[in-house]
Amino acid sequence: MNGKAATRGEAHLSTRTRLERGRTALGPALELVHTGRAPTRAVLTAELGVTRATAGAVAAELEALGLIRIDAKPSAAAGSQGRPSHRLAVAEAGPVALAAQVHADGFRAALVGLGGHIVATAPGCETIDADPAQVLGSVIEAGAQLLRETGRRCVGAGLAVPSAVAEPEGTALNPLHLAWPAGAQVREIFADCVRDAGIEGPTFTGNDVNLAALAEHRHGAGRGARDLLCVATGHRGVGGALVLDGKLHTGSSGLALEVGHLTVRPEGRPCYCGSRGCLDVETDPLAFLTAMGVEPGPEGLLQQARRLLAEHYAEPVVRTAAEELIDRLGLGLAGLVNILNPDRIILGGLHRALLEADPERLRAVVADRSLWGRSGGVPILACTLDHNSLVGAAELAWQPVLDDPLGALG
Amino acid sequence: MNGKAATRGEAHLSTRTRLERGRTALGPALELVHTGRAPTRAVLTAELGVTRATAGAVAAELEALGLIRIDAKPSAAAGSQGRPSHRLAVAEAGPVALAAQVHADGFRAALVGLGGHIVATAPGCETIDADPAQVLGSVIEAGAQLLRETGRRCVGAGLAVPSAVAEPEGTALNPLHLAWPAGAQVREIFADCVRDAGIEGPTFTGNDVNLAALAEHRHGAGRGARDLLCVATGHRGVGGALVLDGKLHTGSSGLALEVGHLTVRPEGRPCYCGSRGCLDVETDPLAFLTAMGVEPGPEGLLQQARRLLAEHYAEPVVRTAAEELIDRLGLGLAGLVNILNPDRIILGGLHRALLEADPERLRAVVADRSLWGRSGGVPILACTLDHNSLVGAAELAWQPVLDDPLGALG
DNA sequence: TGACTTTGTGCCGCTACTAAACAAAACCAC
DNA sequence: GTGGTTTTGTTTAGTAGCGGCACAAAGTCA
Known part of the structure; x- marks a missing residue:
């Protein structure tokens, strides 16, 4: 040269x-x-x-x-001068982000505008193929159909998966109850599907709890928080996420906030991680059903646990089991408070239901078991957004536009 | 108006x-x-x-x-063209920051220039008064003397204390082995002492492990790390710190990284926090001495533990005790890796000595007990700076200048 | 009806940059 | 040596983004 x-x-x-x-x-x-x-x-x-x-x-x-x-x-605002x-x-008819979500019960696609508003949704199928390319192809097909129907411009696409996503590779390390192979190249496969469908814009992939936390921080119960901790349990296992100064903390290789293996019951049941009494196996829906002595039914662990909690909370066996789980969850949250010192905690899934069943008990346990917790106490809230993982996936796609509108769209 | x-x-x-x-x-x-x-x-x-x-x-x-x-x-650099x-x-004779540190063995004052270079040090006394104002007054007096001797301009003053510092009040919640009252208004007292001594510039106060981490990140073993975790133990108790994107993560009220109460031995000894087998009481110098069946001597717990480790590592009782502590420390670090996913870990105090005694064992435990740890492993290093808390305290005082040199000095 | 308050706009200038050409100081090959 | 190449540093001109300021607009209140 x-x-x-x-x-x-x-x-x-x-x-x-x-x-x-x-x-x-x-x-x-x-x-x-x-x-x-x-x-x-x-x-x-x-x-x-x-x-x-x-x-x-x-x-x-x-x-x-x-x-x-x-x-x-x-x-004029009411009672204002000047x-x-x-x-x-x-804008009403402005661009949208294409959001996709894969979970145990199927998948879902949606178009999400600015403000986190869901513009259109495609229901998606009820079963999940063992081949990621197959599933993601279908999801994107549904999304492309929505784009054609609405005629909106697309700024990019985001995908939420129920798995830890390794950075920078974008592989799904533990695609929970999806029958997908561990280590599947979901980011690459998703990008290929989006490109093949002729959809323009960058693509993003993230863990569903992380994306839910991001959505709650921008549009839900986490608005205004500086250090936001989210913990949620779906069917099996516990997920965590942390939003710091408006940005997701995913750690150096995307594996941060694997909170499931905090010890919350030293003599508890053995966990696949090699330890005992982990948050993962002590506070998920299966643990709740076990504590009540109930066999898992056909409706899904989370649904069954939530239904029993809502409809039979007056019964001693349900109430006792719930209090046990609340105490264990509180212990885990206190441990996280000691390490992360968030200014707000948001709970999802069964943890949200446990919070709503007895908020005072949970807050008391967290305050009692966190250092200096007595002199304050972190606000613990339920998540407020429908489809928050989906909205969070859209946030990823919106991010380049939020960073530099002219560069991304002009 | x-x-x-x-x-x-x-x-x-x-x-x-x-x-x-x-x-x-x-x-x-x-x-x-x-x-x-x-x-x-x-x-x-x-x-x-x-x-x-x-x-x-x-x-x-x-x-x-x-x-x-x-x-x-x-x-010309060797072998370069052009x-x-x-x-x-x-600059050699540029401004300096006044750094002060209080610890169990006394206090210390120093002038620290850009680059983290210690320009001058005052030894400080060997005992600590029960009155913070008394101690901080003496330390600042020593610092003011250094400023007079060198004639350097002062950009501000920073103080490192062996205690959690609550934000935004600036109170020392647990001034370990200082005989200070819990909740002492150290930030305010320090600011008053600096002002009374006629030293110009803003003042800052922080936890010593946090400041050590900051110093290591900028000038020591943590250079280039994006997510840096530091863990250290002095005489009693364990401290932690996290540097994210070059900035200390102190949490919403300054109490983050209280890592001492992770459970590392479910059937371990009871801890003052109400639990059992906490990192705090299982990996500090006293735990090491106890594991060896040695009575604490007059030289100080940390010094004694370090000396035994260095001089008698060949003896089975010392080696066994060290391996026990390494295993417990590894378990604690693995828990932190799962939650924070740092890209580097730095150890100080006795933890550093344990790392240097058997680095392979510690790394193996952390890799084995952290999720997905087998496929990589976080680098675990010893801290490299002398007086890193002191340098970190100076970093606080330098920060306004680094943020806006013209505004802070012009 | 006017005084006051708040919101919005047009114009001018400043400042921290970029762009591009030039200059300087080393190396290499011949 | 001499000239070409590479890298570094400087000069000059131009510009984009934003602050300063004066003015206009649109309401409330006395």
């Missing part, structure tokens, strides 16, 4: 980074509207810490990109 | 934020020189992702601020 070529190459790189930068307040502004924290340009001005002129220009540019809508008519402001909202 | 005053107030705020911002590449550039990652302007150019013109201007400005030095004579570059280094 001669000197001229080197100079040109360098110049090209610089040009690209410049174009990719765009107006730097654009991304933060879109994120504020996306998470519902900027209902007007005046609030946007304050939240961004810029002048009104800049906030106005930024909002206008986002509107021109088709991402947000600025009301033509001003609307000039009424024009409301900001996400 | 009338309209004009409101406009003026707003204008003042905006002006200040503008002045505080300065050249935005200035901070990152200083950090690169500070951590030794930018030996020349050419490297600085590449690391910052800016043009040579910008990197040159930024370096010139940092030199004008008296923070870095640009060699007058170019020096024009030789001028070396960059931290």
